[in-house]
Amino acid sequence: METAQLDQQTATALTIEQLFAHWQGHRNLTRKTIEAFSEDDLFNYSVGGMRPFALLVVEILDLTGPGIEGIVTGKWKGMEELAHTTGNYPKTKEGLLSQWDATTTILNQFAPQVTYARLQDTEAAFGMYEDKIYSTLMYIIDNEIHHRAQATVYLRSLGIAPPPFWERF
Numbered sequence: 001m002e003t004a005q006l007d008q009q010t011a012t013a014l015t016i017e018q019l020f021a022h023w024q025g026h027r028n029l030t031r032k033t034i035e036a037f038s039e040d041d042l043f044n045y046s047v048g049g050m051r052p053f054a055l056l057v058v059e060i061l062d063l064t065g066p067g068i069e070g071i072v073t074g075k076w077k078g079m080e081e082l083a084h085t086t087g088n089y090p091k092t093k094e095g096l097l098s099q100w101d102a103t104t105t106i107l108n109q110f111a112p113q114v115t116y117a118r119l120q121d122t123e124a125a126f127g128m129y130e131d132k133i134y135s136t137l138m139y140i141i142d143n144e145i146h147h148r149a150q151a152t153v154y155l156r157s158l159g160i161a162p163p164p165f166w167e168r169f
Contacts, residue, residue: 016111016116016119019137020114024104025168026141026144026168027100027107028168029167030100030148031100033053033148033155033163034053034096037154037155037160041158042054042093043091045154047150047154047157053151054096055084056147057100058084058089059143061099061100062083063143064103065102067125067126067136068107068110068114070125070126071114071133072113072114072118076124076127077127078126078127082126114137119132120134
């Protein structure tokens with residue numbers, strides 16, 4: 001691990017706390033999006049050969065919980081250990097929402113431990129994606145937004161109004 005000599009006084013666009021608050025806003029909106037689906041549609045409905053939203057949620061959970069732990073500790077789960085690979089994930093809407101909330105607790109526990117210096121380290125996230133930690137973090141957030149956008153298309157095609165994207169809290 002290489003660590004740049006940075007501190008919070010280094011020029012930044014936003015603080016780490018602001019970044020994580022922004023992400024939590026997206027997570028709140030994604031949770032509302034999960035809630036908007038019927039259980040059957042959550043697990044079975046798709047458009048154009050894409051995966052059902054439940055499987056996209058599992059991927060988001062896999063990246064968020066183990067991702068924030070890896071970002072803080074430098075100990076990364078391998079892809080073969082993640083639920084979307086093993087198939088070991090909740091099979092009900094209630095179970096997914098419960099796992100979502102548990103992952104939010106993990107995020108809240110680890111996020112305050114992220115430092116500016118750590119964001120500059122280079123590591124292979126999940127044993128295979130070598131990049132700067134800040135880039136990995138942004139990928140995890142962007143991945144969630146991308147999959148929620150897919151869910152928005154699903155909801156609209158089902159005749160369901162998705163939660164407004166600006167209502168994050």
